[in-house]
Amino acid sequence: MRRDNTKEKGDDMSGLKKLIAAAGAGAILVSGLAANVSAVESYDPYSYDRWGDAVASQVGYTAEYFVDGQSINGLAEVIEAMDGFNAEKASWQELLGLKEPADMYVSADDLMYIADKGNNRILVTDLDFNLVNYMDTFHYNGEELTLKKPEGVFVDQYTGYIYVCDTENSRVLKSDKDGNVDRIFEKPVSEIYSQDLTFNPKKVAVDKAGNVYIVVKSVTKGSVMYDINGEFLGFFGANRVEATSEIIANAFWNTISTESQRARSTKTTPVGFSNFDIDDEGFIYTVTESSDVKTDTVKKLNPKGQNILSAITADDVTFGDISPAYYSIYTKESALTDIDIGPNGEMNILDFAHGRIFQYDKLANLMFVMGGTGEQLGTFRSATAIESHDNMLYVLDSRKNSITVFKRTAFGEIVTKATNLYNDGYYEESYEPWLTVIKYDGNYRRAYIGIGNALLNAEQYKDAMKYFKISISRVRYNRAYEGYRGQVLEKYFTPAILIIIIVCVAVKVLKTLSRKGIITFPWQRRRGA
Template identity: 30%
Template sequence: MRYKWAVIFTSILCLLLPTQVHAANTFESNYTYDYWGNAKRSLPAFELVNTLDAEDTGKIKIGSVNDVFVSKDRIFLVDTTESRIDIFGTDMKFVTSIKVVRNETGRIVVDELTGKQLMLNKPEGVFFSEADQELYIADTESERIIVLDGATYAFKRSIGKPQNMVGSTQFKPSKIIVDKDGLISVVVQGSYEGIIEINRDGSFARYFGLNKPKVNVTDFFWKSLATNQQKQKMKKTFAPSFNNLTFDSEGLIYATTFDPSAQNMVFRFNSKGENVLMQNGYFPVIGDLHSRGLTANKSQFVDIAVSDSGVYALLDKNKGRIFLYNFEGDLMNVFNSAGNLKGNVKDPTAIAWFGDNLIVADKEFGCVYIFQPTAFGQSALDAEKQYFNGKWEEAGKDFEETLKLNANYDIAYTGVGRKYLMQDKFDDAMYYFKLGNSRGYYSKAFSEYRNLLIQHHFIWFVIPFILLAAGLFYSEYRYNRRNGYKQADL
């Protein structure tokens, strides 16, 4: 009897095993997923070319790098441990650092509230506004935002907690972005009320963006049966908090969360705060696929960087991987990993685009890595740029070049198929869409191919109906004529 139960238990375990142990079907780096969810080795899209660390800053010690922002001509690094902002030029040469805040004459500014020198206190975020030429620093521990002149780094103003701010969120700004109109969006770690929006004058505007929690069926069932008194004693469910945010070229906000209770991990918010992130790829934008049910192995996105062509890179804090998606939600490539080798990360904190390069910050190593596209990666990025800008012909040619470098790149087959689809070469389009497992586009191409086939061979579809109608008419004629002769004989 025990043997029978062991066999039954083992059989059930084998049936459930693929959904849990499939996590082994991944690689340390440089892979992607096919239509069936199998991890497939891929050429790397990026490779390490440079490093910024304490040696590049001279005598200044880098304690940690918690945030990175790249402007047109500078790179800003946030060192939370040393309470400092380090600034580099685009040539990777150290420019200056900011720890003590000074005015336009070079004198140290005195904090009006404390009467002490105004110094940064464990900042966690930085943003440079190209429109206003101002540098915004999220001075987290001091619960304020410091605004400096973008050229001289002289003090301009300080923004504390707005007096008209509602809700229970503690104002400890962690990450910050500013749009062209001066509207400030702030992420506060641990806040369940959303992203804080602040007007240019420092007044509170609203909470923005809804992060829905997953529905726990068991809790929902018991709460539906519980009395009001019992519900008050039950554990409340709060909306998961965001941990980072950025802009895209259209001014929409991208945000991330690594809260395991969240329904989504990546967001693209419109002006109403609705998530309009496109997820037309094989799978949702969740990073590694085969870690479902294994919380410790799930991807935890700590930061996101969006290029002008809509390609966004997600930094996985859990395994140090970088997931590259196009604006439609197709997984382009997965590269890098956690470890002690050069280029690997221990505690990744931030990622940013630097032209076509990517900058990745590591808190534990206290350095920044610069990755540049490989030949395959550059070809894929060029194709996405052309496609994003509506240049179908050029995109198709770039995708063809990409296929020469990586024949297993499904997105390229779909890209070539789109080119033929726009040229009304539907049979060729169907061929490439089938190779790319793009069922949606294949259906469109097949529909157009069928319509075109009917138009060109319409007469061959009509002739059988004409012959059938003629046969019926002749049969009816013969029948009526035969009956007419019989009546005449009578």
Template identity: 25%
Template sequence: MMKNTKRIITILLFIVAFIVIYATPVFASAATSYTLTLNAKGEFVRTQDAYLPLRTTMELNLNKPEDMMFDDDGFLWIADTGNMRILKYDSVTNELLFELTYPEFLAPKGLYISSRGLYVADSAAKAVFRFDLDGTFIEKFERPDSLSFGETSFEPSKIAVDNRGNLYIYGEGVSNGIIQLSNIGEFLGFFTTNKIRLSVVQQFQKLILTPEQFDNLLARSPQTFSSIFIDDNSMVYTTTMSTYFNAVKKHNTQGGNIFKRMISFDDARDIYVDKEGIVYAGMQSGAIFVYDQTGDFIFYFGASNSDISSNQDISGVFQRLSSIAVRDDGVIFALDDAKSFLQSFEPTAYAKEIYRAINLYEDRLYQEAIDAWSEVLNLNQMSVIAHNNIAKSYLQLQDYESAMHHFELAGNRTGYSEASWEVRNLVIQSYLGIFIIALIFIYFSNLVLHKVDKKTGKVTQFTQPIKKSFDKPILRELSFMFKVMRKPIDSFEDLKHGHQGSFRATLILYVAIFITFIFFNTSKGFIYQYILVEDIDITALVLGFTAVTLLFVICNYLDTSINDGIGKLKQIFMMFVYALGPLFLALLLVTLLSHVLTYNEVFFLDFIMTFGTIWSFILIYLGISEIHEYSGKETIRSIFMSLLFAIIIVVVLIIIITMWQQLYLFLDAIIKELIRNVFN
């Protein structure tokens, strides 16, 4: 009896535990340290964790902190905007060293540490203050009185200072660019500005309106910056919100952007550059993007707050990231001005190995860099940045074939083109002499054979059977394509009367053009094959080719049947296929040459395709005119109406297919409902 009682109690406890575990709601969120990078297709993919949340600091009692920066001693200075103070914080010992308050502080939003001291930008006070690092006030920079400054507002929000003491100020609402002041406060001008990007509608308006009308139509101002930073080499970096295009910039001395095609989100809030030149861009949503010295994207980590409740506090997740800073040991610190806390992230072995490899390459230790990147590949075999940098190192070591291999794995077509050019150059240098000797040998051999044949006729006797073996009707019918290309009017006249060409040869050519079209889209050289074969919808290619060609032929026949055209459907089809000869040769030639030519010769491929397409269009025009005995205007009208009919047929087919799908779904839902009600 006692055993049965214990067994019953055990079973009941198990049931209760099961109910508690599986019935209690669990609030889960995505890991806050996910790291994403780009694959060879340019898509974001998850990779090894580069950073992990280290510490969330709430003890500083911050209130809407806006900015921070490390000094040369490794202490972190924080602009605690809501409390109108500047803090000096030891991030290692988690100790507040001292706080700087000043009677004129109203909203200290930005700060910068340089050899000349601490600079504080206060938008509400409309001034920049300079202090010693012990907190002693030195001077105050107010609105410039220069005439060239005009009516521009002066509300400093972010500030950076170069090695000469010149101030670079981001002012709220200033679209003219970064305000640049000398070390004594003189206005030097606007350093740089964002370009105005026109929408499609605005571009059309600019095309049809006069400059005066366009300028008066809509007031357009460049987007304002969101942050500014200057590294140890006095290079200026900026971020811009509300744009995906060049949201992160590195500027030259003239203000131009050095970085090209930067990858980021559209809410870039802050930027920081460490001692090694690694660039960190903080997105307001919480993601932190990392780039190397040249602006190449490495990875980003962090999580957006959009998937969590506003009252949840999760380590590593921000409600609104406002600023980032990087300690000398690589630990990243980030501020949240909405929830007023300081969060730190510690780099993993994966991130440290990437940074070590980058530094080795920058130090021109290319073989050591290859070894370091190989260690990264041990952690992630498909790391695009590892393959790309290994390829660049091999390129510097003049191992071009290895560079090509890794550039291809990284999807870097520009680098692959450069390495391929070097390989081709070496091959040309190696075999150019042999090639020239072979040409000379062939030339003189031809002269000798020609003279021998004139005297003896032996060569002709030998070659005559070979020529006869190629003199087959099907070969003549296929080669008729070349006569169409050279003498289109006479050729189409012969085709119309059945003197040359044949339907069987036309079918063979049509299949050959189709196969060449498929190979053109799937088998070009890596440099020019922008879409991987596995991502190509072969079915769409097949249907698209047959639909475009056959629909045009059928629609042209339908149009000409009611507009006094005398051509038959078979003749139109044969004419159309033979007229595609130049395009067929262009597709074939471009596909073959794409495996040899680099980006330096892309003009030749573009020219071949354009020339072949135009030539084929001219032949189609002449063919329709000759087959139907149309005038020029009638031919143009026939082509236009054929295309229009083809479009109408495609639209009708799409509507029918869509309606059939909807009908199928409707009937399927009714049948399922009947089955459920009858049998249940």
């Protein structure tokens, strides 16, 4: 049953209070008591504190192994059985591995689709990387079609249709699993789609209604949108133009310029997003790779194309690294190249510039940071795509020509459990998991907030204040303080009033008795003498 701060507490609260009493205030700063939950990583896991400074953290996922083309069971047998196969030729050797893979997708039936760009094919494997299907030719109205540098792949969970961005052939193919093409999406013929623009699709997604969304390299107005019948509908989800000082200045001068001057001035256009994913509810999440843009780097779009994620974050969240990396001759900002939405709404965001994976919960709170640039397992040279399934993450590297498989650690499991309970409103139930998180990692700020909210919901306001103070959560601290002040007033107000009433009554009675001469006070006797 979902609960909030306004609901009455039942018998389950007694158990929570016992836990609170047993834990004591000393548990607040317990850290490092648990053994490291993962093997030694080839990068330093970290998180961010309230001030945006990086702090050491436990790792949420650990790299288990990587898969290249030679590791895909059954691929070599398929290649070697092809007509004309010659193991001594480089062109055939390339087919035995991956070559500049550009995208991948895990379907609803647990199959991995890999857009092997350099080899002009789609490889389909199970999640143990056994080859299930090899797609390099397609059939449409009796014609055989081949791929040229495919950069995107998507599988409709409702129909099973496979959508392939046949990038350098300027089209998207809608095909069944046997390679029979049902429809081809090509450059729209429309007044609102400039015919001067090329049509090089690089990513594709499909919603519940069968509407098709295509990210095209030359288009900055959002994704190109088609209906289920292949009719061009327009553009969807364009990014806003960031209000930089240069843009504000240009806008001012345009108000006082002549028409000819405005025609010669530089036009301001939004940056097109680089990738997207669609969740189980039909919301489309987009990422923008440009390191020069801070607005709309991550969006959650409703069917109207409105960013509802901004209502949660209020544009205060920095996705990716909060601070850029400074090197001797240049500065490197995060460049978000892909996004994957997990089953609980968690956002797995891939940073191409730093080779890092940032996992956020559905409310855009940072959970884990993994990865880095390098040659070791768990690091990347050109991180291109990310997918998730259950407690696993899969990251595609187009330069290493491999897929790295990450598995959630024990620390990651307990953080995920606590986060999901907390975000679903089960604050009391999240208390014990959050306490365990702190035992693993005393720097994990969200755990202190979670514990504080559990205590707040249990009306343990004084203890809640301690945790909110540690997490530097002023709004929550003030809320707990108001509750604690109310408890103090409630506790002492009635006795204080009773004492005042008793004193007033006593004084009045004594005055009456004195006036009647029944009792005499010492100062009255001295006065009479």
